[in-house]
Amino acid sequence: MIDRRTAVALLASPLVLSGCGGAAAASRPEPALPPAPGPASAPTTAPQTSAAPAPRRIPGLGPRTWAAIPARSRQVVVATGRGRNSPLSTVVLYERTANGWQAGAGGPGHNALHGWSDHHMAGDLRSPVGVYTLTDAGGRLPYPGTRLPYDHSNGFASTGTGFEGEPLTGSFDYVIAIDYNREPGTSPLDWTRPLGASRGGGIWIHVDHGGPTHGCLGIAKAHMRELLRALDPHRHPVVAMGYADWLAR
Template identity: 45%
Template sequence: MGGALNSRVPSDSRQVPAVYGKSARSADSIAVLYTRRAGGWQRERSWAAHNGRHGWTTAHQEDDGRSPVGVFTLSDAGGVLPGQGTGPPYDRTAAFAAPRSWARSYWRDSDLVTAIDYNRISGRSPLGPDRPRGRSKGGDIWLHVVHGSGTSARVTQSLTDTESLLRTLDPARHPVVVMGGRDALAG
């Protein structure tokens, strides 16, 4: 793992899922899980992902269809499904269920989610309403189950990969997500 954002990874962090957009305007990404060991960062595994349908931004705004670029802690999780064996605190509630008025392809999105601590207060449910930077900066940025295409601003992956990541994340290892277009992460 390298690049400009690497220097912003806290020194106590030992787990980093890095989400690399294929370009600044692409909704297609690859996610790579890195673990810090004595010899440095080790690439553990990778999987296909999606991000905001309009790509990435360093100035995210509510409803812009772009995912925020940056390094964010991963402190809380939740969803409709049981969080069996999850590392982060898990809030299971039907309140995560997508409205049935939405397209059927979105109904499973919130079966399992990991909150990305962008404009939210960690230590609360991913559904927490707080927006410390203001509502215009958006919120509810999550890693969650894919519905097949780009998102409003979240990062998505398969159900199997979402389950695996939730079981792997260990709060004692201070996980953070590093995310952005490939050029932002490499620079």
């Protein structure tokens, strides 16, 4: 993928990322048969273990959230907040296979300082709940091998300190734009706001700086690189994000 460079000014609003994880359980193995009586009993058969099938739906997502995921999507990043007013989240990538939805790597992260909102406004310090497409990426560091269009730019600068006094340097080394109030197919730095500036914007998945965000999702740098390399536009990736009770509706 060739890097996309833009001259667009850096977005003013900070970003936050969250995640969740899970694994399929294994079924109980069948016990080996005892040897037949007699001096020369037949050899026993080794126990057979088979993994349980992958779930047909993603765990933790209720009917309403599930209905919002496009039928063509084969990759869903699930960002599960600890509570409506909590800045703590878990982020996990699920991929649809022939056997069901398989959970990939995941880990802890942060969302906005005041938690979540179903009507995000600029400056409310809450992350928007919902299901959003993931179409564009970028960062201060060179192309990391993602299939998403990637804008390598020094415009992804982050300075100062976060809400808990943590340095923000490096937060935008890698970012994935969440298509909330933005124009898909443009650099994450693009300032277009289809819902208007009052509804906020610049909601990204980015490198976790160790504290709450203004509205984005933050995850560990290694997790960020892994996510960038996994996401594939041909699999129509989306993010389902919100606190656990909201996602379960």
